[in-house]
Amino acid sequence: MKILQGINVSDGVAINKLVFFRSKDIDIKKELSSDSEKELERFEDARKQLKNWLLVYGKQVCDLEMSAVEEMAYTQEFARAVQPVQDEDAEAIIQAYGRLLEDMEYISAIHYAIRNEGVVAEYAVWETSRKIAAMFEEMADAGIRESGKDILALSRHLIEILRDEKEVAEEETEGILTAQELSPAETIHLDFTKIDAFVTENGSVNSHSAILARKLGVPAVTGIPMKELVEYRERNATVIVDGFCGLLIIEPTKEKIAEYEEMKQRIEEHALELEKYKERKNETLDGTQIQLYANIESLKDMDAVLEYDADGVGLFRTEYLYMEGETYPSEEIQFQAYKAAAQALRGRKLIIRTMDIGADKQVAYMDLGEEENPAMGLRGIRVSLREKEIFKVQLRAILRASLYGEIGVMFPMITSMEEVCEIKQILAGLKKEMDAEAIAYKEPAVGVMIETPAAAMIADELAEEVDFISIGTNDLAQYVLATDRQNTKVCKYYNPKHKAVLRMISYVVEQGSKHNCPVSICGELARDTKMTEELLRMGVKSLSVATSAILPVRERICNIRLS
Ligand code: PEP
Ligand code: MG
Secondary structure, eight states: OEEEEOEEEEOOEEEEEEEEBOOSSOOOOOOBOSOHHHHHHHHHHHHHHHHHHHHHHHHHHHOOOOOHHHHHTOOHHHHHHSOOOOHHHHHHHHHHHHHHHHOHHHHHHHHHHHHHHOBOHHHHHHHHHHHHHHHHHTOSOHHHHHHHHHHHHHHHHHHHHHTTOOOBOGGGOOEEEEESOOOHHHHHTSOTTSEEEEEESSOOTTSHHHHHHHHHTOOEEEOOOGGGTHHHHHTTOEEEEETTTTEEEESOOHHHHHHHHHHHHHHHHHHHHHGGGGGOOSBOTTOOBOEEEEEESSGGGHHHHHHTTOSEEEEEETHHHHHHSSSOOOHHHHHHHHHHHHHHHTTSEEEEEOOOOBTTBOOTTSOOOOOSSGGGSSBTHHHHHHSHHHHHHHHHHHHHHGGGSEEEEEESSOOOHHHHHHHHHHHHHHHHHHHHTTOOOOOOEEEEEEOSHHHHHTHHHHHHHSSEEEEOHHHHHHHHTTOOTTOGGGGGGOOTTSHHHHHHHHHHHHHHHHTTOOEEEOSGGGGOTTTHHHHHHHTOOEEEEEHHHHHHHHHHHHTOOOO
């Protein structure tokens, strides 16, 4: 038995085998080698292996010819290492890859990087491919742009061979999912019926993937070095994920398994006890009414919102609509989504947050460019005010959907009154446009998120200007404490319960009440039942939490006496 201490991200216990996640994003660090000849050989060997595999795969899916010798090079592992393609596209893709693997310019550029820059083969392949793809990306011809993508895909396969990675494809994952890192875009595409827990090397308590894990009630631990797990995955070892203490217990003894089975049993029993809170009001023992809303990422969450009888949706993270597809969701698609959510809520509030894209929530087709400090860079409202046409599409959809329920629109990452004025001008312009086009709409309530110290410090002015405020403690803590919420290395500094954060919350609540502007908390702090009493004592009357936290928070509210 071996115990690895990581960081607890999402509570719960899972006992199963490890499976590795094949990340779509590849992280290749620049590494030098003193033996360029060996690196050239490694590259040539990988190229040959991939060529052989293509021939075999080609024969399988579209009857391409291959020789008996080449057939011998085929292994099951290769079949798994290359992502499956649609049969009808297979021939074209295989031929494109085949041509690239023989393309002298491509090969020479990689040879050049290995020989003249002294880098390892993986880096030479990745850098060369990235540069060519970036060049192609600038071309007007759609076919050339596509070949850029082929080059990147091909280089991924070459790197997998070079790294001897046998990661399983997403659709094959079943068990405890382990990954270097999981981006929110990757997380939403996973099949959660097959995943018992997440274990990652990079990540942190309030990264967006961690928030998703908690919403789904999937235990998760981060800060576990992946290289420590390789041999155990190969041995098909049983492991325990203890999401409460952030532990990964490898090859546990029988006694350990029994101990954790018992813990699982207790968790299930508590979940059953919580069921009775489905029927209860959000009311403290002395009769104070609290609003308890849900945070959602997609319409799929609506069933749970209704089942747990939330007072509505306090945060609809609409950026996930943008991450799901290959291109921007149209006005119509967004309108249908917001309308469906509003109708399902039958008069309960629906707070739609405009797209909070940027930092870790990247949308592949929206190229925001590389940034040194993404969390401090183009994010949230800054992206919307830069990409106004895209922003307007979303606002039009929200204005139209407002006819179908109690909708509020909320803006993320606000730092100044000027931003609020600019947003209001855009809204006014859109209303004029829609009037001229005779498009029906209703004005939604307008709110802002307080996620930056700047916004917190001007809460008095904001409260005068908007209809409601919601405090995003995840980002507020990040910016108050100068601690990247994504960075495992500084996670000990990330503390949303820090006095400085709590004082800011208290100030915002006070200003909200002074200026008659309702204030809610929608960051992860709101789901922490150890904090519920303190927040209510500050005067907080409204909380918005992931659906999995509604019953635990309600249970806590019902057991607090404020006076
Ligand atoms: C927050 O920052 O607290 C918040 C709710 O927004 P997100 O977690 O989506 O950044
Ligand atoms: Mg935020």
